Amino acid sequence: MTYLNKIKIFIFVFMFMLFSFSINAQWNIPADAKNKKPPVDPTHTLVKTGKDLYKSNCASCHGTPGEGNNIAAIGATDLGSGDYQHSHSSGQTFFQVEQGNGGMPSFRDKFSSDEKWCLIFYIKSFDKDFKITGEELKEQKADLRLSLIEKIRTVKAYATTKDKSGKEIALEGADVQFFIKRMFGNMQIGEIVTTDNKGIASIKIPENIPGDEEGNLNLLVKFKDTDTYGKAIKSKTIKWGTKLEIVNITDKREMWGSLHRVPLWVLFSYLGMTIGVWLVIGYVVFQIIRLKKL
Amino acid sequence: MSEVNKEGTKKTIGTIVSDLTRPIKNHKGFTIWILFLLTVMGVGMMAYVDQLANGLGVTAMRDYISWGLYISSFIFFIATALVGMLISAVLGLIGIKWITPIARIAEMIALGFAMWAGLIIIFDMGRPDRALNLFIHGRLQSPILWDVTVVTTYIAISVLLYLLPLIPDMPFLKKAMTDQAKWKQKIYKILSFGFEGRPEQYKSVKKLIRILAILIIPVALAIHTVTSWLFALTPRVGWDSTIFGPYYVTGAFVAGGAAVMIAMFVLSRNYNLKDYITDFHFDKMGKLLVLLMLVYFYFNINEYIVPGYKMKAGDDHHILGLFTGHYAKMFWTVQLGGLIIPIILLLFRRMRKPLPSLFIGIAVIIGAFFKRYIITIPTLVHPHLPIQNVPEEFHSYWPNAWEWAITMMAIAGAVLIITILAKLFPIIPIWEIAHEEGITNEEMNKYVEES
Amino acid sequence: MKEKKNPEKKSGKKSTSRRDFLKKGLLAGAGTVLAGGVVGSFNAFAQNGEKIKVLGSDGKVMTVDKSHLQEIGLKTEEEMQVAGREGIPGKKWVMVIDLGKCKNARLCMASCQHAHELKPEQHHINVLRMDRGGDTAPFFMPKPCQHCDNPPCTKVCPVDATFKRQDGIVLIDNERCIGCRFCIAACPYSARIFNWSDPKDKEKYEDVEYNIELNVPQKKGTVSKCLFSADRLREGKLPYCVSACPNGVYWFGDANEDAVTNGTTKETVPFKKLLKDNAAYTLLPELGTKPSVYYLPEKDRLFPFEYEGKSDLEDKHHS
Incomplete structure (x- = not known):
């Protein structure tokens, strides 16, 4: 019974510790933080920058604003909710990004001041009353075509888009990313490449990228700015990886292996000693039984 | 009394047989003693049945200190069992005469404790119902498999080494026990293996004893070295030691020596055999024990001074825990009371008399028991990484009632085996004593044939 | 088998x-x-x-007709045993733990305990409060099984109940384990636990087909341990703990692909480069166990060390 009680107490302590983060997350925002104003007016370009930052740094806990896919258990709120938007001014959010609290790390050193403001513009863009100035970013559906230059291990991506008359033209100045498909995600190769005036972004595939048993790599190419250019992903199997040699470590005779992989010296020492000793024991027993006949 | 063989008062084969078989026939308090042992075992059995039903959780062991009293008792049992090899093999082979009347006692102790050592391991298993997996899926790389093999082998050799010197006694027993129960006589008949005292038979028995005495030495060294390897082959602070093999073996001789000393006293007094196990034997046994303890003391110095001097990370916690920390009381009690003080006391002739020997033997064997505890548990209390986020009871260990009851069952069981053997067969070999008294085989055969 | x-x-x-x-x-x-x-x-x-009880991919127990197992993409116990002992050819799973990012959120522990049906005091992964002594600063350290390439635990197992498979995972077969606890004694990382009494929700899991890659149902009298979520890896998913972490502590991947993926940001980076750039190390390297789990030093911390409201390590000399 006492054991059960102890377990109960332990569960309680454990749950308390889990939820104490939400308790910790009591924000203590100084009054003057509210008045802190951005140095520039929000534009669509700045909001877009903020969105990219948000995706890679905030979304894992806070989810997509307004969609409620935040992790509430650790105290992360949905920043797109009306509650949050009404109770937090831009300055207050800026303070929170700077300081961090409880489960939230401080981003003071991680982002520049401009970046922080871009982030806040993006968060604030979910408030209906928030005014964004400047030109709206236009969608410009684009497409990618890949070609390989075997000799120099280079992949060329041709980015094209359509002009007003529907004619296909080269897309200049678009950021293109190259990935290699991996078990749990896509691994970026090299830097982001911006297409030139012919719409070409090319990259040299480094050596020593492990491929499958034939050395095949699964290459994926896409635009970085999927909002503008669309989510076109082009994939291609390239043979420039190193060949994977499948070595089964359990085939070796090891001390840690299974019985079938017992090191031979262990096997022979064991069998030799055991059989030797038991033969002598057998001889003695045999002689005892023979005692009668002596 | 203090002389070896009382010259002049030479014993006849008749007196020897009647002296040594008398305790088998009638013996006061035997039933009460057996009932006592069975009661202790009954309580332990109840605890074990509960453990079987509810799992090892009924013990005080938990995830970090996952080996406890059972394993430390296991080493103690194996250690005590080792004395059979020392006395009947090593000393016998180098021709030491005074061990004749105590060799069989040593062999009885070896048998009782070795058998229960095997059982204790089963008590410690979480799934004893799967014990057969050891044979179906056994991995030769695991020290446990070596241990199972070598314990089985040691038990087999010990049985033979107990049985063989018993065979020439059987004709005497058959003759002396005609008034006893039928089943007893049947046992004597079967175990005589047709031995009738012919010279070839004596020759064969002696030769076989010699073979076994040689064979048991490496096997006995293996059994305790492998037992020490259960610890030394793991990368754990306090176990990760290269001298663990000899450290355990010498420690085992100390424990076994003390056990023999106690058994000598109890059996000789109880069975009225003071003429056979004399002050001389206690004196010799005391001297032998001092020697064994000095060797063990030497290994202790190595085992503790070397890490204690360097105070490497990990070792420091362990050593300080033993020297001044949580285990200091037990450590120093065991080292002083179970080793150093007995060494000093046994240096004095007066302390090697039977009664002081008994008390010293008890102190040494209790010390030996808790020394195994000191070897097993403190290491587990200090893992390499901290013990955290678990209930308080996971941090420390002291065996609870279940573990004590089950361990007591094992001890009582070993003593029961010794008691039953001592009740069925003479504890001193009749024929060897007769040979020492200068009685020839012909005289003995004539005595047996007389009706 | x-x-x-x-x-x-x-x-x-x-x-x-x-x-x-x-x-x-x-x-x-x-x-x-x-x-x-x-x-x-x-x-x-x-x-x-024949009707049998099996675990669905969501961890729920369901009763299905044995002959229908294959249609719904599940395996029988025998098939799971064979596949589970074999491992996934050509893979070498590795984990990288970024200590600078851990703030003791313990979602890894919670999701692990949930997946493997563990009691609150049983940890396959445990977040420890570490202290290197002297004037060094304390830090949090998640500690799963290290899945050593020279594992002291499988060396000593007498019945092949714990074993290392070709993809590097050290598994435990609780249908074979005899409960001798030698592996617990041998593990220098205290990564193993024991079912001292009836496991959690014993009735619910009675007669459920044993999944060796999940070690569920847990069984009384047997050892349990971290499995690198072998069942999830077979589905191409990241381990439970890795995907549960909100702070980007865990990277997980296949060393043969030289790539690890962050469980939080899902970013995939070259494995060896991550180790090189961050001066990665393994735990207790002097023991020669060759772990598959690497640690990045607790540099550039995202969080201060706080435990139960205190910022200093209270039990500086642990136990």
Whole structure:
């Protein structure tokens, strides 16, 4: 019974510790933080920058604003909710990004001041009353075509888009990313490449990228700015990886292996000693039984 | 009394047989003693049945200190069992005469404790119902498999080494026990293996004893070295030691020596055999024990001074825990009371008399028991990484009632085996004593044939 | 490969199969009478095949017809044993733990305990408060099984119940484990736990087919340990702990691909470069265990060390 009680107490302590983060997350925002104003007016370009930052740094806990896919258990709120938007001014959010609290790390050193403001513009863009100035970013559906230059291990991506008359033209100045498909995600190769005036972004595939048993790599190419250019992903199997040699470590005779992989010296020492000793024991027993006949 | 063989008062084969078989026939308090042992075992059995039903959780062991009293008792049992090899093999082979009347006692102790050592391991298993997996899926790389093999082998050799010197006694027993129960006589008949005292038979028995005495030495060294390897082959602070093999073996001789000393006293007094196990034997046994303890003391110095001097990370916690920390009381009690003080006391002739020997033997064997505890548990209390986020009871260990009851069952069981053997067969070999008294085989055969 | 089940389980199965047999017999008889042909009885048999309890991919227990297992993409216990012991060819799983990012959120521990049906005091992964002594600063350190390439635990197992497979995972087969706890004693990382009494929700998991790659159902008297979520890896998903972390502590991947993926940001980076750029290390390297888990030093911390409201390490000399 006492054991059960102890377990109960332990569960309680454990749950308390889990939820104490939400308790910790009591924000203590100084009054003057509210008045802190951005140095520039929000534009669509700045909001877009903020969105990219948000995706890679905030979304894992806070989810997509307004969609409620935040992790509430650790105290992360949905920043797109009306509650949050009404109770937090831009300055207050800026303070929170700077300081961090409880489960939230401080981003003071991680982002520049401009970046922080871009982030806040993006968060604030979910408030209906928030005014964004400047030109709206236009969608410009684009497409990618890949070609390989075997000799120099280079992949060329041709980015094209359509002009007003529907004619296909080269897309200049678009950021293109190259990935290699991996078990749990896509691994970026090299830097982001911006297409030139012919719409070409090319990259040299480094050596020593492990491929499958034939050395095949699964290459994926896409635009970085999927909002503008669309989510076109082009994939291609390239043979420039190193060949994977499948070595089964359990085939070796090891001390840690299974019985079938017992090191031979262990096997022979064991069998030799055991059989030797038991033969002598057998001889003695045999002689005892023979005692009668002596 | 203090002389070896009382010259002049030479014993006849008749007196020897009647002296040594008398305790088998009638013996006061035997039933009460057996009932006592069975009661202790009954309580332990109840605890074990509960453990079987509810799992090892009924013990005080938990995830970090996952080996406890059972394993430390296991080493103690194996250690005590080792004395059979020392006395009947090593000393016998180098021709030491005074061990004749105590060799069989040593062999009885070896048998009782070795058998229960095997059982204790089963008590410690979480799934004893799967014990057969050891044979179906056994991995030769695991020290446990070596241990199972070598314990089985040691038990087999010990049985033979107990049985063989018993065979020439059987004709005497058959003759002396005609008034006893039928089943007893049947046992004597079967175990005589047709031995009738012919010279070839004596020759064969002696030769076989010699073979076994040689064979048991490496096997006995293996059994305790492998037992020490259960610890030394793991990368754990306090176990990760290269001298663990000899450290355990010498420690085992100390424990076994003390056990023999106690058994000598109890059996000789109880069975009225003071003429056979004399002050001389206690004196010799005391001297032998001092020697064994000095060797063990030497290994202790190595085992503790070397890490204690360097105070490497990990070792420091362990050593300080033993020297001044949580285990200091037990450590120093065991080292002083179970080793150093007995060494000093046994240096004095007066302390090697039977009664002081008994008390010293008890102190040494209790010390030996808790020394195994000191070897097993403190290491587990200090893992390499901290013990955290678990209930308080996971941090420390002291065996609870279940573990004590089950361990007591094992001890009582070993003593029961010794008691039953001592009740069925003479504890001193009749024929060897007769040979020492200068009685020839012909005289003995004539005595047996007389009706 | 598979060893016999324990007696109570066996008897339980026997009685159900006997009941099934009676039912089948009755239905077969009825079928013969009603349909007047062999076809009817054959159908009755097909619909009443042996029912078994299995774990769905969501971890829920369901009762299905044994013959339908394959259709719903599940395996029998025997098949799981064979595949589980074999491992996934060509893979070498590795984990990288970024200590600078851990703030003791313990979602890894919670999701692990949930997935493997562990009691609150049982940890396959445990977030420790570490202190290197002297004036060094304390830090949090998640500690799963290190899945050593020279594992002291599988060396000592007497029955091959814990073993290392070709993809590097050290698994435990609790249908074979005899409960000697030698592996617990041998593990220098204290990564193993024991089911001292009946496991959590024993009734719920009675007779459920054992999944060796999940080690569920847990069994009394056997050892349990971190499995690198072998069941998830087979589905191409990241381990439970890795995907549960909100702070980007864990990277997980295949060393043969030289890539690890962050469980929080899902970013994939070259494995060796990550180790090189961050001066990665392994735990207790002096023991020669060759772990598959790497640690990045607690540099550029995202969070201060706070524990139960205190910022200093209270139990500086742990236990």
